[in-house]
Every structure is written in structure tokens, then in C-alpha cells.
Amino acid sequence: MLFQTVSVRYHEIGLKGKNKHFFINLLVRNIRESLSDIKQVKVVFSRSEILITYPDDVPQLLIKDRLSNIYGIAKFMFTIKLDKNLDAVKRALTNMIESDVLEFESFKVESKRADKSFPFSSMELNNEIGAFIKNLSKSKVNLKNPTVTFKVDVRENNIFVSTETYPGLGGLPVGSSAHVLTLLSGGIDSPVAANRVLKRGCTTSFIHFHSFPLVDTSSKDKAKRLVKALKKYQPRARLFLVPFSDIQMEIIAKVDPTYRVISYRRFMIRVGEAIAKQNKAIALVSGESIGQVASQTVENIATIDSVATIPILRPLIGMDKIEIINEAIILDTFNISIEPDMDCCSLMIPKKPVIKSTATRAAFLEKDLDIEYLVANTVRNTEIIDV
Numbered sequence: 497m498l499f500q501t502v503s504v505r506y507h508e509i510g511l512k513g514k515n516k517h518f519f520i521n522l523l524v525r526n527i528r529e530s531l532s533d534i535k536q537v538k539v540v541f542s543r544s545e546i547l548i549t550y551p552d553d554v555p556q557l558l559i560k561d562r563l564s565n566i567y568g569i570a571k572f573m574f575t576i577k578l579d580k581n582l583d584a585v586k587r588a589l590t591n592m593i594e595s596d597v598l599e600f601e602s603f604k605v606e607s608k609r610a611d612k613s614f615p616f617s618s619m620e621l622n623n624e625i626g627a628f629i630k631n632l633s634k635s636k637v638n639l640k641n642p643t644v645t646f647k648v649d650v651r652e653n654n655i656f657v658s659t660e661t662y663p664g665l666g667g668l669p670v671g672s673s674a675h676v677l678t679l680l681s682g683g684i685d686s687p688v689a690a691n692r693v694l695k696r697g698c699t700t701s702f703i704h705f706h707s708f709p710l711v712d713t714s715s716k717d718k719a720k721r722l723v724k725a726l727k728k729y730q731p732r733a734r735l736f737l738v739p740f741s742d743i744q745m746e747i748i749a750k751v752d753p754t755y756r757v758i759s760y761r762r763f764m765i766r767v768g769e770a771i772a773k774q775n776k777a778i779a780l781v782s783g784e785s786i787g788q789v790a791s792q793t794v795e796n797i798a799t800i801d802s803v804a805t806i807p808i809l810r811p812l813i814g815m816d817k818i819e820i821i822n823e824a825i826i827l828d829t830f831n832i833s834i835e836p837d838m839d840c841c842s843l844m845i846p847k848k849p850v851i852k853s854t855a856t857r858a859a860f861l862e863k864d865l866d867i868e869y870l871v872a873n874t875v876r877n878t879e880i881i882d883v
Contacts, residue, residue, distance in 0.1 A: 499536075501577045502559060503649075503656060504546040507570035508668060520546075523568040523669040529731055530562045549577075560662060565728045567695050568672075569664030573647070575656040582616070585648065586628055588657055593633050598659060602638035603629060607648040614650045621648055668697030670730045676809065677777040679768060680704045680735075682718045682837055685783030685812055687726055687829040688820050692811035693781050694729045701775060702726075702733065703768055705740040714837035723883050725829050736771055737879040740764075743870050750864045753846035757791045758853050759862060761800045766867065769806055770875045779807040785815050795852040802855035 504527065509519040524541055527548065531537045538549045550559060556574060563572050576592075578584040592598050607621035616624065625648060626637060635643075649656040678690040680702040690700050704719035716737055727733045740763075747759045768780050784792045791800075801808055812820055824830035 499549045500552050500554075500556070501575045501656070502548040502550070502563070502572055503575050503658070504548060504563065504572045504664075505544075505570050506546075506568055507666065509568060510544070519568070519669055519672055522672050523566075526566055526568065526669050526671065526731070527563070530566055531559070534558070563664065564662070565665070566669075567665050567667040567697070567729065568669035570666055571661050571664050573658040573661045575649075575658040578655045578657060580611075580614070580650065580653065580655050582621075582624065585625065585655055585657060589625070589629060589646070590632060592659075593629070598644060600633070600635055600643035602636045602642045603633075603644050603646060604637060604639050604642040605629070605646045605648065607650070609650045611650050611652050621650070665695065665729075667695035670694055670697060671699055673697035673699075674778045675699045675701070675776055676779045676781050677736075677768060677772040677775070678702050678781040679764060679783070680719055680722060681783065682715045682722065682833065682839060683783070684817075684824050684830060684833040685785065685788075685820055686781075687722050687783075687827060687833065688823045689781050689783035689809075689811045690726055691729065691823070691827055693809060694726075699730055700733070700781065701736065701777060703736040703738060703771060705738045705764055705767075707741045707744060708739065710741045710744075714835075715839055718832060718835060718837050720881065720883075721832050722829055723881075725827070725832060727883050733883040734775070735881045735883060737881065738767055738771075738874060739877050739879075740767075740874065743767075743874060746865055746870060751861045754848060754850040755853060755858055755861050756846055757849050758796055758799055758858055761791060761796075762803045762858060762862070763867075763870070765800060765804050765808070766871045767874050769804065770871055771878065772806060774875075779809050780804070781809045781811070783812055783820075784810050785812045785817075785820065788817065790849045790851050793851050795854070796850070799853040799855045799858050802858070 506523060509516060509523065512519050520541055524539055524546055527546065528539045534550060534554055536551050540547055563569060576588050578588055605622045605626045607618045609618050630637060644659050647658045673696055676693055676698050678686060678700045680686045693700055702723050706716050708716060719735060723733050723735045743763050747756055751759045772780060784797060787793060821830060824833060
């Protein structure tokens, strides 16, 4: 059986100094896990890259799709691994060109020579291989805007030839940072916020607050679909479905309507913290952006945060809606997020919610609520789904 080779490169990981190998080993593990259902795949670290070999009957598109969803990869290329001599390179190029694997009107050659003992310099390789390709294909040399670029990489034991480089997601390998809990509303913003912390190496579970049976199950169903859409970026995911209607009815009955949404949010933080601590998540993640809605003014965010005892991360805090939508489209979560649902926070919304709240006033308005019981009871009735 013949095997294909993929060269995987990283960028930010290479800047980690003495901790670099921790990140590399984790990236290798994540790649192996992503490809674990494909037989005879081998993933190894070699000097400044990760090399993947796989059977040539496995579709290249399958490998490409898997690698395109792994954080920590800066770029990757499908290569041909050859014996270290020029004749082997020419035979491989002949097979590629004559079998119509490549069709091109113009080309250029980029050679790198990591092994300085190889008898040809990079410039000599460019000239020799370029002349060979030109004569064989009758195509033109174009150094500025070629149809295809032939990359020839001379290493210690082999020569690698490739023609196309694919971009990776960049960032850090998932699992290299802490575990966090994302407040998943079902809207556009929170999935984007979750993805941003995944890119920084966190793993995340998800918590969704719903008002069933006061409303239908549409928001619960949407939350499940959003988690499934995001799961491709991390090996596994857990979703906590929190019944919020009892807390809401208490707030509606006892809290000034102008502070109603603020109180909803404060209880979400309290419940989220309790679940986070039970599941070893050290921070909450929220999709809030300054001024996007009334509850997201700086004053209201401060009032909401005043009940927190663990960090609340807000990756989107300075983004505008167009930027967030563009990221959601790339993530394939946008079309799910815009589907109508009965969001728990839309229940009994006042016409004029407070936009400059204070923590002191919010605490005073909540004085008649049995906060400890409401939080504990809600956590006890939470449904847990492993995706």
C-alpha cells in the first residue's frame, strides 16, 4: 500500500520557549484523536513540523477537513516524500504532470535546503527543476502570480515536494489552557465567544437557561444543535440545560420591573458558578459586547459581575455586531442562531429596562428572594447532556 504525507506547521506554539514541547505534544494528541477512525494513520513530531502519513486510498478532502478544524495548526500541505536525489524529484514531477493531476498555465519553483550538504543550492534547484517543468509541461514561468507553485524542501533524509499550502486555524491546541463554562444563549454571540476561548486553548462545557414549561422546547433544541456545531473544535462537550422558570417567576413577583433582566443575569451567574465549581471549570464565558443591548452597558455589566466570585471572560466585549455575525457565518452557527426560539430572557421584559444600574440597588431589590434555595434547587434540577 502507498502512503501520502502531510506536513503540519505551527506558529504561536513555536514561541513558547521551554514549554514548547508541552504544546506540541498536545497538538500531536489532538491530531491523532481527530484522525483516530482512519486506519494506518501515523502522526509524529519531526524537528519543526508534524508529519502525518495515511493510506493513499483515504480521500485527501477528508484529511483536509479534519486538519482545518484543529486549533494550533498554522498551515499544512500535502507532500510527496522522496529519496534525496534530483532524479527522484523529476520522476515524481513527471507523474504529476503527465497524469493530469495538475493543470497550470504558469508556475514557479521555491526550494529550501535545510541540509546544506546537498550538492545543489536553493537557487540551483530552482533553476534545474524549473527548466525541467517548463520543458515537460510547456508552461510559462511566472514568479509574481503563478497558477501553481512547486515547493521543494530538502531535509536530512528525504526531499518533500508540494504544490499547495492550506491555512490552519492558528491559536493554541485545545486543552492547553483551563476548562471553562460558556453561557450559551441560543443567539449569535455566545457560540462565537465559545469558539474564541477554544482558540486560546481552553476546553469548554456549555450552560443553557430555558423557561420550559412556561415556553416551548425550541431554545433547548437550538442549544443542542449549537453545541454539536462547535464540537468539531474539541474532542467532547457537555451541555447543562438549566430550568430557569422558577427563578424567573420569583423575580417577576418581587423585583422592580426595570431591574428584572439584571436580576435574571445575576442569577444566571450564581447558578453558572455553582455548576462550574462542580465541574472544575475555573471561569465563565459570556458573549456580551458593550452597549449591544440594554443589559450590556458598562454599568449593568458591573452590576451583574458583582455577584461573581470566579472570572467572567467576555471575548467579544469590544466587537460590533457585523464582526460577530461574520465569525458566526464562518463557524456555521449563524443559520442555527437566527432560527426563532422562545428565549428565557424574553419572558416579561419591561418596556424601559434600567441602563445605569448599581449593585447596591440590585441587591436591595433581591432582598426578599431566597437566593441560596433558588440557586441550589435549580442546580439540582439541571439536565446534563454529553455530546
